[in-house]
Amino acid sequence: MKITIFGTGYVGLVTGTCLADVGHDVMCMDVDANKIARLRDGEIPIYEPGLESLVRDNVASGRLRFTTDATEAVAFGTLQFIAVGTPPDEDGSADLQYVLAVADTIGEHMQEYKVIVDKSTVPVGTADRVNEAVGKAIARRGETLGFDVCSNPEFLKEGAAIEDFTFGARIVIGTDSERVKELMRECYAPYNRQHEKLMFMDVRAAELTKYAANAMLATKISFMNEVANLAERLGADVEQVRHGIGSDPRIGYQFIYPGCGYGGSCFPKDVQALARSASDVDYHAELLTAVEAVNQRQKQTLFTKLSQAFDGDLAGKTIALWGLSFKPNTDDMRDAPSRVLMEAVWNAGGRIQAFDPEAMKECRRLYGERDDLTLVADRIQAVKGADALVICTEWKEFRTVDFDWVKGNLATPVIVDGRNLYDPQAVKRAGLLYFAVGRGDSM
């Protein structure tokens, strides 16, 4: 099947590469010529385990190609996936200018029937707007051509995108057209062998499914962070509570890890955009607003704990920081809790000495060269000469620690753990003060 993907960002590149890998003919289009040139050389602009070799293999096999030429891209695929960015507007709503620009391009160049597939996360009602934009562009040329627009949201996690694409729990497709259903069935047939994963539904239901899924997961996290804050004040250990409630299959163990707040390009943006959509239809989304507010507050907790450990005086202190990315297995620092911590430490006159297995280049890009930021080669170097240690991301290599060594190398025996990685007793035995999240007796 011939497929065109607009946008070679995270979602577009993973979608295009995976579809090529199961035998489809895929053309990825991007307006960024530099990015396309690099992709043609098999160099990928993001860190995603397994993606680079998959891109190379599929480019080599001729099934995956890249272009900046819109005419060529529109002519290529029967399916035209829109996978461009939807950054938040100033008011929190999703900015649709890139999505609608692609719709316009498709309408301007198409010569035969096309299915336009909304893959980007877009507010309910966007398919109607895409429909309108494509129709207008065709009409501008004085033509009448058939096309359909469907919604096909993605549920990929950064760091596990290829696996999620291949073994995802469901494939949601919003359409009322039999022709679209048939084409989408053909597109996803290689992923639909084990059991029926295709879920056909109304376009608006599909669009809302994406937001509802992310908002539900974000709600679980904020709820658990609220419980952690309560546990801390009531003298209970939230980790024991987590085990206690997770064992109930109605609650489950997933996404109830308390921590220093959720980040990334999706949860913060999508929760805000859904709340904004609600207010657009005169509904105040009480819960969504609270989920976001709890998360904002949670991102401050590491600094609050650190500051308390130093009686509010962090001036001239060097803070060792393990983990910069918003979660492990990515170099993404968008809305990362580490940024809130670093910026607060700098405002208080302190310095950061950080290590992250993947995100240091990104950190440098964001903050540039500055005297109060040192990026070091490994976690050991980060601790040497520092006053205290803070953990923001649960990279695998941070899970085991020689606490005696840490104690011997920190000027002040303080660990602030934003991910509850360690046994509080083991940390304490080494003579360190341990500030975790929601662990009443750990301080």
Ligand code: UGA
């Ligand atoms: C999320 C969703 O999980 C995907 O299903 C969705 O497709 C994607 O957004 C998207 O909309 O594109 P992602 O942002 O890659 O994926 O990251 P997650 O693994 O879901 O983690 C999000 C944040 O929640 C991280 O900051 C993580 O540290 C935090 N988290 C997660 C917790 O604090 N506690 C938990 O128990 C789980």
